Structure formats: C-alpha cells, structure tokens
Amino acid sequence: MKAISYKTRVSRVLFAGAIGVTALSGAIIAGENEFGPVGQIKVDAKKAELGKRLFFDRRLSGDAALSCASCHQPDKAFTDGLALSKAYPGSKGFRNTPTLMNTATRKNWFHDGRLGTNLNDVTREMITEDYIMNMDMRLMQERLKQDPVYVKMFKDAGYGEPSNGSVRKAIPEYLKTLTSRNSPFDKGEMSESAKRGFALFKGKAQCASCHTGANFTNDKAYNMGVPENPEIWSDPMRHMTYAAFGVFMGIENILNLRRDVGAHVLTHKADGSDIGKFTTPSLRELKYTGPYMHNGTFKSLFEVVSFYNQGGGQDKNKDATIKPLNLTFGEQQDLVAFLEALSGDVLNTKEHAWKDEIPTNYTAIKNWRAAKN
Amino acid sequence: MKLKMKISALLAGLLVSAAAVGMAHSGSNVPPLAPLGDPPIPLDNKQSDAKIKLGKMLFWDPRLGGDASTGCVTCHEPDQGWAFSDSLSRGYPGTVHWRNSQTVINSAYLGKQFWTGSASSNESQAKSAATGAVAGNGESDVMEMRLAFIPEYRDLFKKSFGTEYPLIADAWKAIASFERTLIHNNTPLDKYLRGDKKALTPQQVRGMSLFNGKAGCIACHNGALATDEKYYNLGVPPAERWEDDGLAQITFRYEQYAKGVTQKMYRKIKDDAGLYYRNKEKADMGKFRTPPLRYTKYTAPYMHNGSFWDLKEVVEFYNAGGGSNDFTDGTMAKNKSPLIKPLGLSEKEVDDLVAFLDAFSGEELVIEAPKLPNYAPLPPPASN
Numbered sequence: 001m002k003a004i005s006y007k008t009r010v011s012r013v014l015f016a017g018a019i020g021v022t023a024l025s026g027a028i029i030a031g032e033n034e035f036g037p038v039g040q041i042k043v044d045a046k047k048a049e050l051g052k053r054l055f056f057d058r059r060l061s062g063d064a065a066l067s068c069a070s071c072h073q074p075d076k077a078f079t080d081g082l083a084l085s086k087a088y089p090g091s092k093g094f095r096n097t098p099t100l101m102n103t104a105t106r107k108n109w110f111h112d113g114r115l116g117t118n119l120n121d122v123t124r125e126m127i128t129e130d131y132i133m134n135m136d137m138r139l140m141q142e143r144l145k146q147d148p149v150y151v152k153m154f155k156d157a158g159y160g161e162p163s164n165g166s167v168r169k170a171i172p173e174y175l176k177t178l179t180s181r182n183s184p185f186d187k188g189e190m191s192e193s194a195k196r197g198f199a200l201f202k203g204k205a206q207c208a209s210c211h212t213g214a215n216f217t218n219d220k221a222y223n224m225g226v227p228e229n230p231e232i233w234s235d236p237m238r239h240m241t242y243a244a245f246g247v248f249m250g251i252e253n254i255l256n257l258r259r260d261v262g263a264h265v266l267t268h269k270a271d272g273s274d275i276g277k278f279t280t281p282s283l284r285e286l287k288y289t290g291p292y293m294h295n296g297t298f299k300s301l302f303e304v305v306s307f308y309n310q311g312g313g314q315d316k317n318k319d320a321t322i323k324p325l326n327l328t329f330g331e332q333q334d335l336v337a338f339l340e341a342l343s344g345d346v347l348n349t350k351e352h353a354w355k356d357e358i359p360t361n362y363t364a365i366k367n368w369r370a371a372k373n
Numbered sequence: 374m375k376l377k378m379k380i381s382a383l384l385a386g387l388l389v390s391a392a393a394v395g396m397a398h399s400g401s402n403v404p405p406l407a408p409l410g411d412p413p414i415p416l417d418n419k420q421s422d423a424k425i426k427l428g429k430m431l432f433w434d435p436r437l438g439g440d441a442s443t444g445c446v447t448c449h450e451p452d453q454g455w456a457f458s459d460s461l462s463r464g465y466p467g468t469v470h471w472r473n474s475q476t477v478i479n480s481a482y483l484g485k486q487f488w489t490g491s492a493s494s495n496e497s498q499a500k501s502a503a504t505g506a507v508a509g510n511g512e513s514d515v516m517e518m519r520l521a522f523i524p525e526y527r528d529l530f531k532k533s534f535g536t537e538y539p540l541i542a543d544a545w546k547a548i549a550s551f552e553r554t555l556i557h558n559n560t561p562l563d564k565y566l567r568g569d570k571k572a573l574t575p576q577q578v579r580g581m582s583l584f585n586g587k588a589g590c591i592a593c594h595n596g597a598l599a600t601d602e603k604y605y606n607l608g609v610p611p612a613e614r615w616e617d618d619g620l621a622q623i624t625f626r627y628e629q630y631a632k633g634v635t636q637k638m639y640r641k642i643k644d645d646a647g648l649y650y651r652n653k654e655k656a657d658m659g660k661f662r663t664p665p666l667r668y669t670k671y672t673a674p675y676m677h678n679g680s681f682w683d684l685k686e687v688v689e690f691y692n693a694g695g696g697s698n699d700f701t702d703g704t705m706a707k708n709k710s711p712l713i714k715p716l717g718l719s720e721k722e723v724d725d726l727v728a729f730l731d732a733f734s735g736e737e738l739v740i741e742a743p744k745l746p747n748y749a750p751l752p753p754p755a756s757n
Contacts, residue, residue, distance in 0.1 A: 062510050063440045064467035090441030091515065130515050134439050136506040139468070142627040146619050236522040236748040244518035255521065255538065256754035362619030369616065373626050373640050 037186040038102050038214045038284070041176040046157040051174025053153065054167055056354035059143050061133035064360065065089055068126065068133075068171070071097045074348035077285035078178065083229060083296025087241060091131035094232050094242040094260065096296040099289045101347075102282055104176040107219035111294035112263045113279040114249070119172035127167075131241045137164035146362040177352060180215075180284045183344035190341045196331075197338025205308065205325050205335060216283035216342065221263040223276045224322055225313025229295035233258045260295060273317050287343035301336045404596040405585070408566040409558035409667070412481035418496065418546045420553060427529040428551025430743045431544055436519045437503050439510035442466055445502065445548065448474045451739055454671030455555065460679030461614055461621060464507040469614075471507065471624045471645065473679035478668045478738060481553040485602045488677040489648050490662045495549035500542075506631070507624050517541035525746035557668045560735040573732055580729025583722055588691065590726075592712050593663045599733065604648045604660035605710040608696035611644040612678040644699045645678060658708050659700025670734030684730045685723070692718045 054060060058067040071085055072078035078100035080086060085093030095111050103109070108116040115122055127135045144150045144162035151162065159166035184190045190198065201207045212218050232238045246254040249265040263277040278294045292298045298307065307313065309332055311324035327335070347353070365371050414420055431437055435444040443465050448457045455476045457463055462474035472488055480486060484493055492498035503509035503516065520526045520539035530539040533547060564572035573581065584590045593601050614621040629639045632650040648657040661677045675681045681690060690696060694715035701709035718726065 059467070062467065062506070063442070063465060065440065088440060090436065090439065090519075130439070130512040134510065134512070136510070136627075136631075138630045139506050139623070139627045142623045142630065145626070146623050234750050236750050239751060240518040240522045240748075241515075243521070244512075244515045247514050247518065255751065258754070362623060364617045364619045365622055368622060369643050373629070373642070 034208075034212055034214075035185075035216070036214050038105060038180045040179050040181070041104055043173050043176045044157070046153075047159075047170050047173040048177050049174075050150075050153045050157045050159075051170035051172070052177075052352070052354050053149075053358065054171055055174055057358050058360065059147075059358075060127060060135060060140055060167075061088065062135045062139075063089065066133055069353075071132075072100050074353040075288070075346060077101050077288035077343075077346065079289045081290070083291045084231060084238060087131045088134045091241040092235060092237040093131070094238050094245070095294055096291065098281065099285055100175060100178050101180055101285045102215045103178065104172070105179075105215050106217070106282075108279065111278050111281075112261075112265050113219070113221050114263075114266050119175055120168045123168045123171045131245070137167075140164055140167065143362070146365070147359065148363075178347060180342075180344050183284070184341040185338075186344065191337055193334045193337040194341040195338075197334035197336070197341075200327070200331055200335050201338055204331075205327065206321070207308070207335075209321065210280045211283050217280045219279060221277040221279045222319045222322075223262075223315055223317045224278070224307075225276070225315035225318040226278070226293045226295070226307075227297055227313050228259050229297055232260065232295065262294070276315055276317055283339060283342050285343045286339050288346065301339050302332065305332045305335050305339075403591060403601070406562065406566065406581075406591070406595065406599060407597040408563040409479075409482070409597045411558075412479075412553050412556060414553060415494065415496075418549060420550050421533060423529055423532040424534075424547050424550040425554055426743075427526070427533055428547035428549065429740075430526075430529075430745060431548050432551055433743055434745055436523075437509065437511060437516050437544065438465070439512070440466060441519075443509055445477075445499070446742075448508070449477050451742075454478070454668060454673070455738070456672045458673065460674050461612060464624065465510040468507040469618070469620045469624055471612075471621070471628050472677050473674060475664070476668055476672045477552055478555050478557050479598070479665055481549075481556065482598050483600075483602065483665070485662055488661045488664075489651055490602065490604070491651055495552045496542075496545045499545040499548045503545075507627070513541045516544070519748075520544065522748045522751060523746050524749050555738065557735065557738060560667055561732040562667075563735075565732070574728065576725050576728045577732045578729075579722075580725040580727070581732075583718065583726045584729055587722070588688075588716050588718060588726055589712060590691070594666055599666040600663040602662060604657065604662055605712070606647070606659035606661075606698070606700055606708040607690075607713050608659075608698055608701045608709050609661075609676045609678065609680050609690075610696050611698055612680070615643070642699075642705065644705075646700065646705070647677070655706050656708060658706040659698055660708065666730065666733040668734050668738075670731055671737055685727050688718075688723050688726050688730070692716045692723055 055068045058064050058070070060067060066086070066088060071080050073080055080097045083096060085095060085097040087093040098111065104119060109119075109122045115125060124137070127133045127140065128137060141162060141164045144154075144167070154160065154162045154166060157166075157170065159170070180186070184194065201211075210218055210220065210222060232242055242260065243254050246257070246261070246265075250268065251257070251261055251265065259276065261275045263279070264272065264275045267274040286292070286301060290299060290301070292301070292304050298304045305327075308322075309325045309327045312318055312322035432445045435441050435447065437444055448462050448470070449455045450457060455478050457474035460473060462470035462472065464470040475488065480498070481495060486492040486495070486498040492501055503511045504513065517539060520530070520541070526539055530536055530543060534540070534543045536543065561572045561577070584594075593603065593605060595601055612621065615625050626639070629642055634642065634650070634653075644659070646658045648660040649655070669675070669684065673682055675684070675687050681687045691713070692715065695709065695713035697709070700706045
C-alpha cells in the first residue's frame with residue numbers, strides 16, 4: 001500500500017468514532033410515522049451538476065476504463081445487476097454493488113459499514129481503492145485540468161481550478177440528489193396485498209426492528225446467517241481481491257479463511273463473534289437492485305422473504321432475534337408486494353444522468369510554454 | 374559574414390586550449406575505458422537458477438502492475454533494445470510516461486538507476502517501476518496476493534526464498550536476479566580492450582582517440598561502464614510532445630505535483646528539472662545521470678526525453694556545444710556543464726566518433742519469452 005494519502009485506503013482510521021455510537025443503542029420497533037418519504041435534499045445545483053459529470057467520467061479511474069456509473073447504473077437504481085460487482089481490470093469484485101439511492105442519508109457506508117464519516121471519504125475510497133478505480137488523485141486532478149469543460153464547470157461552481165479536494169465535494173453533492181420519489185408507498189397508492197404486507201412487516205414478521213426510518217434501515221450490522229457466495233472462493237481472481245482487501249484491513253490468517261468476515265474488519269473481536277455481520281441495507285428501489293444481500297446470494301425478493309421465513313441461515317453467531325416466522329405462502333407474497341411498493345421513479349433522465357458525450361482524450365493546451373500550469 | 378567566421382575561429386582556438394586543459398585533467402583523474410567484468414551480486418540476493426527463472430517470468434508478467442496489462446517487458450521490449458522505441462516511453466494505460474525508457478541491459482552494474490539515479494539497486498528500482506502511477510500503477514498488497522494464486526509461482530518462490538506464500542519484496546529480488554543475467558560485456562570494445570586489436574576498425578580506433586581526447590567524452594563516459602554516474606545538464610532541448618500532446622501535458626504536471634515542488638514552481642515550470650526533484654537544489658536543475666554507452670546501438674531514441682533518433686545526431690549535438698533549455702538559459706537556472714563546449718570536429722571526425730560508439734554494442738540480446746502460468750483456485754485450507 002502506498003504511503004501517500006492520494007492513493008491509499010485511509011478508512012481504517014476514520015470510522016472508529018462513528019461505529020462506537022451506533023453499536024450502543026439496541027434495536028427498537030419504529031412507529032408507523034417513522035416510515036415517511038425520504039424527502040429531497042437541498043443541493044447547490046452547479047456543484048451537483050459538476051458532480052454528475054464526474055460520476056459518469058471514465059477518466060476518473062487509473063486506466064480510464066471505469067466510471068462510477070459503470071457499477072452504479074441509473075437504470076438499475078445505481079447498481080449493476082450482478083451478484084458480485086465488477087472491479088478494476090485485473091481484479092474481480094467480492095461484494096454486491098449497493099444502490100446509491102438515499103445514500104446521503106446513511107450513517108455509515110459499505111456492506112461492512114467500514115466508513116462512518118461522510119461521503120467525501122467514501123468518494124475518495126471509491127476512486128483510490130485498487131480494486132475499484134485505482135486512481136492516483138493527483139493524476140486525476142491533472143486530467144481534469146486538461147479538460148476545458150471541467151475548467152469552466154469547477155470555476156462556475158465556485159471551486160476555482162479543478163482539484164482533487166473539490167472532486168470529493170462535488171460528487172457527494174450529486175449523490176444528495178439521488179433520493180427516492182413517487183413510490184406507491186409514498187403516494188399512498190399501495191395494493192391491498194402490499195398493505196397487508198406492510199402490516200406483517202411492522203408486526204408478525206418483525207422486519208421493522210432493523211429496516212426502519214424513511215430509508216428502511218437503522219444503519220446497524222447484524223449476522224443473518226446469509227450463506228457464502230461460493231464463487232468468491234472458487235474464482236481465484238475474486239478470492240485474491242478479497243484476500244488483498246482482508247490483509248489491508250488487518251484480518252489474520254486470511255488465506256485460510258473461506259468467508260467474508262463483514263463488520264469484523266472494524267470491530268476485530270478476538271473471539272470472532274462479529275464475523276459475518278453486515279449492515280442493514282435500505283429497502284427502497286429493490287425492484288431494480290437485485291440480486292440481494294452483500295454477496296448477491298438471492299436472486300428474487302421471494303427468495304429473501306423465504307430465507308427470513310425459515311429463520312435466516314446457519315451461523316453460530318446468528319442474531320438471536322432471527323427466528324422462523326411461520327408465514328403462509330400468501331403472507332410471504334404480501335410481504336414481497338410491500339417490498340416492491342417501496343420502489344419509485346428510476347432516475348435515468350438528464351436530470352440525474354449525464355447524457356452528453358464525455359471526451360476520452362485530451363486536447364493540448366495551446367501556447368503551453370506561456371500558459372500558467 | 375567574415376566577422377562571424379573570425380569570432381568562431383577565435384572560439385575554436387579558445388576551445389582547443391580548453392579541451393587540452395580538460396584532457397590533461399581527465400587524463401590524470403578519470404578512469405580510462407576498460408573491459409567490463411561481471412556484475413556485482415549482492416550478498417543478500419545470491420543468484421540461483423530457480424530465482425532467475427522466476428525473475429524472467431515476472432519480468433514478462435503484466436499481473437505485476439495495476440490493471441494486469443503493463444509488465445516490465447511492456448516498456449522494456451527485447452526487440453526495442455529492452456527499452457521502448459519512442460521519445461517518451463509509453464505509460465500505464467490512460468497515460469504516457471514523461472521520460473525515455475532506459476534499457477535494462479547492464480543495469481545490474483549501476484548503483485544509480487533511472488535518469489536521475491533515484492534507485493540504488495535493481496531491487497529497489499523494480500519496486501518503484503511496478504508501483505509508479507504512470508508506469509505499473511500497481512499496489513504491493515494486490516500484486517503480492519495475485520502471486521499467491523499462481524501455483525507455479527508458489528513453487529518457484531518457495532524454492533527461491535523458502536516462503537509458503539510469495540512476498541512482493543522477493544518478486545523484486547527475483548527480477549533483479551534475472552536482470553543480473555542481462556549482461557552485455559563482450560562488445561567489440563571489450564574485445565579490443567582485452568587485447569584483440571582487430572576487434573575495432575581503423576576508423577573506430579580514430580573515433581576512440583577523439584572520445585578520449587579532442588571530443589572530451591571520457592570526462593563523463595569513463596571507466597568500465599563508460600559512465601561516472603554523475604549528473605550534468607548538457608542543454609538537451611525540452612520534449613516536443615509537451616507543446617502539442619494533451620496526455621503528455623497531464624503527466625508533466627502530475628510529475629511536478631507528485632515530486633513535491635513548490636506551488637510557485639509547479640505553476641511556472643515547463644521542462645524536466647531532473648536531479649532537482651530529488652534534492653530541490655536549484656544548482657541541480659536539468660541534470661541527468663551520465664548513461665552507460667553499451668548496447669546504445671539498439672536503444673534509440675536517446676537522452677532522457679528521447680530528443681535524438683540516432684547516434685550521429687547525438688554526436689552533432691555535442692559537436693555544436695550541446696544545446697539549451699530552461700535550466701541553461703537562465704529562465705529557471707544556468708546550469709550547463711562547463712565541460713560541454715563546441716568541439717570543432719570535422720565531418721570526418723564526427724563519422725569516426727559515431728563509428729566508435731558502435732563498438733559499444735555487440736550482438737543483439739534476444740531471448741525467448743517465457744510461458745506465463747495461470748491463476749488457480751487456492752486448495753482448501755488444512756483446518757478451517
């Protein structure tokens with residue numbers, strides 16, 4: 001790992017405080033009014049517009065192969081439709097790409113919750129992480145300075161000249177615009193089945209003890225006994241990508257493990273009782289975000305609901321509250337109908353997706369010798 | 374016209390005496406050209422067959438780089454003089470390098486590697502090459518983990534270093550061991566200096582006297598390696614690509630940023646300041662390490678930014694008294710080496726010297742590319 005801060009995973013030192021806080025409070029069943037619409041977040045339009053272009057620009061990755069949108073695709077509510085994500089060339093992903101809808105409302109980020117600070121740090125992590133975009137941000141800055149469109153956009157946004165610091169501000173500003181809207185649930189237009197599902201969700205099925213609030217998550221991590229995705233261990237490129245990540249996160253004996261340790265990367269409990277905990281995801285836009293769970297193990301929402309119905313999976317550290325639910329087939333269908341009613345507009349128009357062509361090469365600065373660098 | 378002639382004649386006169394002084398000086402103080410022996414082998418990295426075999430594979434293996442596309446061999450191609458045949462080397466995908474790729478042939482002898490001597494051994498050089506953003510752009514822990522998933526490499530690392538899983542530091546050692554086999558020390562010049570008087574043509578012998586005498590090359594290109602491993606500014610002109618190639622402009626600025634020059638300097642600088650980046654001494658601006666001269670027949674273009682495409686251009690550059698750049702003309706500094714002055718060589722002498730430079734190169738070194746092993750799933754752990 002490079003010792004410079006422009007291209008290094010610094011997250012290990014950043015989240016500690018935030019995690020301490022979330023770990024304290026126990027799960028509470030939320031009241032009905034807890035589930036209101038997400039609401040739009042106020043943004044600076046010019047900064048968000050700049051962030052949008054950056055989000056769709058492949059030149060932000062080391063070899064200019066991937067943009068944020070390569071993995072976080074607007075048509076799929078900013079996921080990629082794969083069980084395990086793509087990765088920077090030479091690596092292969094070991095986690096499911098999470099939706100970015102409402103990500104600005106989260107308290108921590110990534111399936112293991114390893115970053116608990118802010119989206120500015122998350123953005124840096126994505127850009128510099130070797131298996132995601134593998135970019136030296138200093139080189140990125142110079143690429144941006146070479147594009148007259150950016151020079152103008154950064155200036156108009158009040159950032160002065162392009163810099164890696166303002167990239168880390170502009171992209172989060174854009175991410176704030178990605179909020180859920182117009183779901184049948186928010187509009188009060190749910191089917192009868194979905195309404196019954198909502199009642200189960202809050203009652204008998206006890207889903208709301210974790211999936212609560214406007215974004216249907218309490219941002220805490222639990223062990224649900226979700227089975228391992230065997231492809232991570234049978235595909236050497238996925239396995240090595242995970243193992244390199246694990247080494248960096250300080251996981252011992254990594255090459256003898258055949259599991260994704262999850263939130264153990266931050267809590268590092270000596271007895272390993274935190275192995276296999278993952279952060280509760282949002283339940284919004286699920287229609288577009290399958291496959292599900294941190295490793296894409298389940299293809300359909302019905303599979304997820306059956307998984308809960310049977311009391312989750314097998315794991316010695318499984319959360320004690322996860323028990324068989326004894327739901328009928330019809331009840332399970334109702335629950336699925338409710339989950340689907342939490343999906344709203346697909347934000348794939350010009351308002352949220354950059355549609356103009358972004359150049360892939362760079363024009364020379366004229367009269368270079370006289371120009372100020 | 375006449376006046377001008379007179380002045381240059383005068384200059385030439387001055388020069389002759391300067392050169393004579395230089396010669397007397399170099400004659401007594403600098404080591405003469407000598408046949409090249411074997412490269413030094415560090416005590417902590419002895420050669421072994423397994424290691425050399427492994428190092429050769431790793432030299433070819435693009436998985437020792439960020440996106441698994443760019444290995445050492447990508448920029449050090451055996452049929453391009455184990456260098457890259459363009460003024461500025463190709464870079465990591467999406468970039469261009471900012472300097473000319475140097476040959477790895479005989480790099481084993483150098484205690485100062487790279488154009489500014491920033492690495493002290495093949496081992497440390499390999500590491501910076503594989504991780505630099507415009508070269509390999511790899512992360513050590515990722516590359517190390519890739520090696521662990523290649524069964525043939527696990528075996529060869531174990532044989533070479535005794536470890537269960539490959540360590541990235543050992544990869545650099547193995548590459549260094551391989552590079553210590555890329556030796557070019559049986560050139561016509563080596564043969565001649567060992568006593569085979571027929572190894573050089575009469576023209577080359579005349580060129581050698583110029584090299585050692587009137588042309589003053591020996592002042593810097595001396596000893597068995599034909600380099601003093603010191604740093605000079607010859608006034609090599611700036612790379613043309615910086616003027617008209619957007620990608621090159623990006624890398625140029627990136628290098629200023631990455632090498633930590635002041636904000637003021639970053640804004641202003643338009644040429645490669647060489648040794649300056651290492652010590653931030655104004656007096657070292659535009660200085661580059663004297664390169665060795667063996668194998669140069671195959672390594673065109675020449676100089677740190679590939680300004681010259683053949684050896685005759687190089688000799689003509691010296692004959693004209695070198696050139697000028699921002700670090701010689703006072704724009705940034707005035708550091709031109711006082712050893713670089715017009716030489717007053719006749720056309721015939723220029724040809725003789727060029728012919729002699731040819732004697733630094735023997736047969737082209739070609740070897741077969743190794744077959745690279747594949748990834749395989751890791752066997753299940755003994756106990757889990």
